Amino acid sequence: MSRPAEPSPPPLRHYAWTWLALLALLALTAGSAFIPLGAFNLVLNLAIALAKALLVVFLFMHVRRGTPMIRVFALAGLMWLALLVGLSLTDFVVRFG
Amino acid sequence: MSTGSSALPVDAGRSGGVAGRRGGGIATRPAGVVEPFRDAAQQADAATLGMWLFLATEMLFFGVLFFAYGLARAAMPEAFAAASRETSFLLGTGNTAVLLTSSFTMAAAVRAAQLRSHGTAALLLLLTAVLGLAFAGIKLTEYGLDYRHHLVPVLDFAFDPRLARGALLFFWLYFTTTGLHLVHLTIGVVLALTFAWREWRRRTARLHEQVEIVGLYWHFVDLVWIFLYPCLYLVSRT
Numbered sequence: 001m002s003r004p005a006e007p008s009p010p011p012l013r014h015y016a017w018t019w020l021a022l023l024a025l026l027a028l029t030a031g032s033a034f035i036p037l038g039a040f041n042l043v044l045n046l047a048i049a050l051a052k053a054l055l056v057v058f059l060f061m062h063v064r065r066g067t068p069m070i071r072v073f074a075l076a077g078l079m080w081l082a083l084l085v086g087l088s089l090t091d092f093v094v095r096f097g
Numbered sequence: 098m099s100t101g102s103s104a105l106p107v108d109a110g111r112s113g114g115v116a117g118r119r120g121g122g123i124a125t126r127p128a129g130v131v132e133p134f135r136d137a138a139q140q141a142d143a144a145t146l147g148m149w150l151f152l153a154t155e156m157l158f159f160g161v162l163f164f165a166y167g168l169a170r171a172a173m174p175e176a177f178a179a180a181s182r183e184t185s186f187l188l189g190t191g192n193t194a195v196l197l198t199s200s201f202t203m204a205a206a207v208r209a210a211q212l213r214s215h216g217t218a219a220l221l222l223l224l225t226a227v228l229g230l231a232f233a234g235i236k237l238t239e240y241g242l243d244y245r246h247h248l249v250p251v252l253d254f255a256f257d258p259r260l261a262r263g264a265l266l267f268f269w270l271y272f273t274t275t276g277l278h279l280v281h282l283t284i285g286v287v288l289a290l291t292f293a294w295r296e297w298r299r300r301t302a303r304l305h306e307q308v309e310i311v312g313l314y315w316h317f318v319d320l321v322w323i324f325l326y327p328c329l330y331l332v333s334r335t
Binding site: 008009010012015016018019022023026029030033034035036037041045046048049052053056057059060061062066067069070073074076077078080081084085088092 | 142145146149150152153154155156157160161164168186190193194197198200201203204205207208211212309312313316317319320323324326327330331333334335
């Protein structure tokens with residue numbers, strides 16, 4: 001039942017690459033903001049923010065190496081947030097939409 | 098059945114009365130493992146799980162603010178675009194880079210703690226705290242600029258009258274979200290300094306678990322900023 005006491009942590013260069021990828025994505029989102037793309041600016045900004053978040057969650061916060069239970073807990077937060085936003089939106093869409 | 102003379106000092110103060118009965122001996126636990134847990138791995142999993150549960154509540158805490166932002170921006174897109182142009186692009190972008198870098202040093206600190214390189218972990222935690230303080234310093238400088246540009250609600254807010262209502266709402270959200278983020282960051286800096294000290298003094302046998310938890314908190318604060326940055330600074334720069 002019990003797992004080995006501790007898995008050995010990933011090599012430092014994995015974290016360094018993640019960091020460089022995060023800075024590259026920051027440069028991309030900051031640079032793209034000055035190119036007029038209409039609504040696509042917003043889409044691009046949000047997509048890049050999501051990509052950065054996934055890098056941090058999976059690699060820095062170790063969800064990739066985490067137990068299934070930890071993944072469930074991380075997803076539970078998102079699920080409650082989706083419920084909160086989704087149910088609130090029904091109100092706004094019906095009244096003001 | 099005794100826990101043995103090789104037992105490392107554990108932080109008995111934190112585990113309260115339970116720790117007092119340890120060694121009364123139902124089962125032999127490895128050093129640094131407290132009562133309800135069977136072994137170090139189970140204990141570390143439970144600690145990580147508890148932190149993720151807390152972070153789930155934090156997601157809701159910040160989530161509603163992002164939701165409010167989305168509704169207001171959808172209702173007043175022009176005002177939000179104009180208001181966002183008044184924020185400092187350079188300071189905001191530079192600060193994002195500082196915070197992303199601090200997440201890297203924190204990840205490296207957690208790694209050093211897992212490898213039991215106490216000195217390295219202490220230095221990396223200290224560096225993380227310094228980067229956190231640099232972020233706070235830049236943010237406060239920005240608040241100063243915002244004040245001089247009459248962007249602070251209540252104090253002396255002044256904006257193009259056609260867009261003032263939406264811009265006022267934008268800056269309420271700006272100060273609320275960045276302010277709450279700054280509070281979280283300050284707590285993170287205190288935690289990082291505390292554990293830098295404990296790593297330096299090699300305080301307890303559970304230190305690597307605790308540093309991992311501090312790391313999760315720090316990365317979460319970084320995550321909030323990752324979404325705040327485009328919402329506040331990049332609405333309309335073209």
